[in-house]
Every structure is written in structure tokens, then in C-alpha cells.
Amino acid sequence: MGTKIPISIAGNLVADPELSIGESGVAHAKLRVAVNQRIQGADGSWQDGEPVFHNVSAFRALAENSANSLRKGDPVTVAGDLEFRSYEKDGERREARRIVADTIGPDLRFGTAVYQRMSHAAAAPDAEVRADLEAPVAAEAATPAYNVSSKSPVVVPPFGVTAGNEMNF
Template sequence: MGTKIPISIAGNLVADPELSVGESGVAHAKLRVAVNQRIQGADGTWQDGEPVFHNVSAFRALAENSASSLRKGDPVTVAGELEFRSYEKDGERREARRIVADTIGPDLRFGTAVYQRMSHGTVAAPDAEVRAGVEAPVAAEAASPAYNVSSKSPVVVPPFAAAAGSEMSF
């Protein structure tokens, strides 16, 4: 029997997410996240501590969206349950831990992101038009990735424009 503990981490992806589909048809993404502790020395300078590596599992739509949105090196936040398991391999008892993610997202301390809502049950192509509520259609250029970690500079996305002929005047 496993023990589950609520947990939240912020770190960087060590590799691209690995997406697979199980025999039951459920999508599963495996992620590896490195978390570095910052330590301030007696002289006031900051240094990186030893990294702690976490195995993260995501399922269903979260797995598919993570695999299509995140890449190696991206800063991420993960919330879920820390799961401890014990098993036997080659006659030897072993233990493993992983985080089963409830949510995964880019860490916005280091860049910007544009949220693209997906319709229930489908994952749209990156260049597909998206409609969300009363908002105007999002153009393909706004749907392009706006999360640029390498330059750490924001990507300017124009605000939603009013649909032609629906301008309001007072």
C-alpha cells in the first residue's frame, strides 16, 4: 500500500516530457523536474544547493497538454500527491517515489505564457482557431507559444479585438 502526501514544487524540466498511451487508452506523461535550493552564505552571496530530482506522472488531458506545451529547461510548477511505493525486483525489496500531478504549469517568474483553452475531449492543433465564451476568435499568431525562457523577455500579444461591425459607441 502506498502513502500519498500533498506536495507543490517549482523547478526546471530535465528532459522533454515522455508521452505514452497505456493499454486502457489513457495518456501518461513522465516528467523529470530538478529543484535547486538557493543558499545564502555568511558573506551575503547566493549559491545553488544540490538539486533534488523528482519524477512526475501526469494522466489524460494533463499529460497530453504537458507534452505538447513544455520542453526541456522550462521552469515549471507542479502540484499533486507525493506517492511512495515499495516493490520487489530480482528478489530485492526496493522503494520508489513520484509525484502524481493534479496541475502543471509554466513558472511565470521567468517568462510569460498565453493560455489557450481546449474544448472538452479534444486537443486542438497549435494553428487551430480557438473560441472561448464571448471573446473574439484568437488568430494563429496569438496561439503561437508566448513562453520564451531563453531570452526571458515577454512576448507581446495584441488584446482581443472587437469583431468587425460590433464596435460600441457612447
Template sequence: MSTKIPVNIAGNLVADPDLTYGESGVAHAKLRVAVNQRIQGTDGSWHDGDPVFHNVSAFRALAENASNSLKKGDPVTVTGELEFRAFEKDGEKREARRIVAETIGPDLRFGTSVYQRSPRAAGPEAGIGAGLNAAAEATQPAYSVATKGPVAVPPLGGPAGNEMSF
């Protein structure tokens, strides 16, 4: 039985994400995130405590997008579940922990970011109806930074104003 512990961390990437593909073709990105605790001294001044390093794993599209978007030193936020596992190495019992990421994003307290939607591929793992609008999404962002508002995307990738006939 496994215990799932939800976690949120904010820190900096220690290295570029390491993207690999498993035998089944599923993308897996390994990230290492350093989190520094801020400590207030008795005189009221603030300083960084010792860093805590977290191993983070991301899978599928999240892994590919993180690998293409992030690099060493980037401030990131990660939401996911803490996973523990026990194993034996050289006759010794050992334990390891990692965060299996559900979301990863840049920490916007320290800079700005430009969002660009990735085209989705149609397939069984994408879900019912996914990919029907992929052509429209690939050519048009869902949000326009220039107008600071949503961009209208025609339903099912067809031209706007199409009417159904029976």
C-alpha cells in the same frame, strides 16, 4: 492503505516529457524535475545547493498538454500528491517515489507564456455537459491578450442572443 501527501515544487525539466498511452488509451506523461535549493553563505552571498530530482507523472489531458507545451530546461511548477511504492527487483526490496500531478505550468518568474485553450472532446470521462461548448472554445480563446479581458462565448455553442422557445 496509502498516504497522500500534497506537494508543490518549482524547478526545471531535466528532459522532454515522455508521453505514452496505456492499453486503455489513457495518456501518461513522465517528467523529471530538478529543484535547486538556494543557500546563503556566511558572507551573505547566495549559491545553488545540490539538486533534488523528482519523478512526476501526469495523466489524460494534462499529460498531452504538458507534452505538447514543455521541453527540456523549461522552468515549471507542479502541484500534486507524493506517492510511495515498494517493489522487489532481483530479490531486493526497493522503494520508489513519484509526484502524481494535478497541475503543471510554466514558472512565470522567469519568462512569459501565452495560454491557448485546448478543445475538449465529448465523452464519459469529460463529464456532464463537457464538449457542448467545444466548437466555440476551439475557435475563440477564453481570454484575449490583446484586450486583457475575457471573451464572451455564447452558451451551448449557439449564436449569441438565441432565445429558447417552448
């Protein structure tokens, strides 16, 4: 059994997520995330440090949603367990590490995202594995549930009334 350590990282995807379906029917996505430390020089200028690359594994609905939503270069945040494993290959003992993700999301410091909620039936463990995003149920579902790109105050209208800059939950 390997060692597991809680961890959260913020970085950029090095490649598109690779989605596969195991023999048991469980979806598995492999992601590779580069994390760069920003270093401030003596003159006050900022430079990127050496990147650290992390292998990330996601399973079930998280794997499917990650593969459908994320692309190479996207800034992401990942929280999960850092897992160390040892194995033998060609008579040599080797070690590997990966993050088994509990959550993965876009990093909204430098951009915006539109959230599309899944139905509970599609999120059930025995639900059929889908490789496409769920189609919006109504025209209202096609509009973003929130708008984080506005620098103006967010207006939350009273029950059921919508405005241009809305937050609906």
C-alpha cells in the same frame, strides 16, 4: 497501497516529457523535475544547493498538454500527491517515490506564457488522444489572451473593446 502526501514543487525540467499511451488508451506523461535550494552565504552572495530530482507522472489531458507545451529546461510548478511505492526486483525489496500531478504549469517568475484554451470536447475523457496542439479557431485566438511581460499597468477596457495590453477571459 502506498502512502500519498499532498505536495507542490517549483523547479526545472531535466528532459522533455515522455508521452505514452497505455493499453487502456489513457495518456501518461513522465517528467523529471530538478528543484534547487538557493543558499545565501555569509558574504550575502547566493549559491545553488544540491538539486533534488523528482519523478512526476501526469495522466489524460494533463499528460498530453504537458508533452505538447513543455520542453527540457523549462521552469515549472507541479502540484499533486507524493506517492511512495515498494516493489521487489531481483529478490530485493525496493522503494520508489513519484509525484502524481493534479496540475502542471510554467513558472512565470522568469518568463511569459501564452495560454490556449482547449475545447470541452477535446477535454472529455472519451475524446480521441491527440499529439498536437489544437489549431486556433479564429485569428483572434492566435493572439495571447493576456500579456504578462509588460511592466506598465494592465488596461482592462470595457466589454468587448480591446487595447494593446489586454486581459480577456
